[in-house]
Amino acid sequence: MRKYIPNVLTILRLIVVPFLGYFIYCEKYITAIILFAFGGFTDVLDGYIARKYNLITKWGKVLDPLADKLMQITALVFLVLNKFIPLVVLVIVVVKEFLMLVGGIxxxxxxxxxxxxxxxxxxxxVIFYFAILAxxxxKIVAGDSGYASNAISVAIGLAVACTLFALAMYISIYFKFSKDYNEKHNK
Structure with a gap:
């Protein structure tokens, strides 16, 4: 039974995604925070369990990041709709994820x-999880105050910078893999 725990946690995270979007959209932010924190906790927990007990599966390697990205993008969509963050943040994340998907394929x-x-x-x-929670x-605590707006800008800016850095690193890995693959198969 233990071997299924990481995948069950990932499935729970997938189930939470539509509820997260609903509660953010309906401005039920405390519930949204709890669901988002639950998602982050189960992400860390399933990864820890999978690595500690050598329960890493191909299925988990695909579903775990899918659950993470769906949770993150869902939160960002509704934060954009509620005018908490600018649309450009969502566009950057979606383009990055699309490029990652194409590269992975x-x-x-x-x-x-x-x-x-x-x-x-x-x-x-992780930084995006914290930026979204922050x-x-x-917004709940300070509303549209200058302090809140500045702190949100810094948190989201840092998350976007880390996302772009990760994309650049994955692109370099992709090109290295492609070069090695072409050298190996064109001999």
Missing amino acids: MVYKKGRTVIGANWYGKLAT TIIL
Whole structure:
């Protein structure tokens, strides 16, 4: 039974996603914070359990980042709709994720199995989780004050910078893999 725990936690995170969007949209921010924090906690917990007990599966390697990205993008969509953050943040994240998906498919077609997340991808995800939580909390506590707006801008800016750094690192890995693949198969 223990071998299914990481995947069950990932599925729980996927189930939470539509509820998270609903509660942010309906301005039920305390519930949204709890769901988002639950998502972050289950993400850390499933990764810890999977690594500690060697329960890493191909299915988990695909679903875990999918759950993370769906949770993150859902939160960002509704934060944009509620005018908490600018649309450009959402566009950057969606474009980054689209490029990651396309790159992953291309690597897979060349015979490489799923590439796990690297530290910079995990860091970007964690920082975005904190930035999203900080945005919601600051809007609840301080509203549209200058302090809240500045703090949100810094948190979201840092998250976007980390996301762009992760994208640049993944692009460099992709090009290195492609170069190595072409050299190996064009001999």
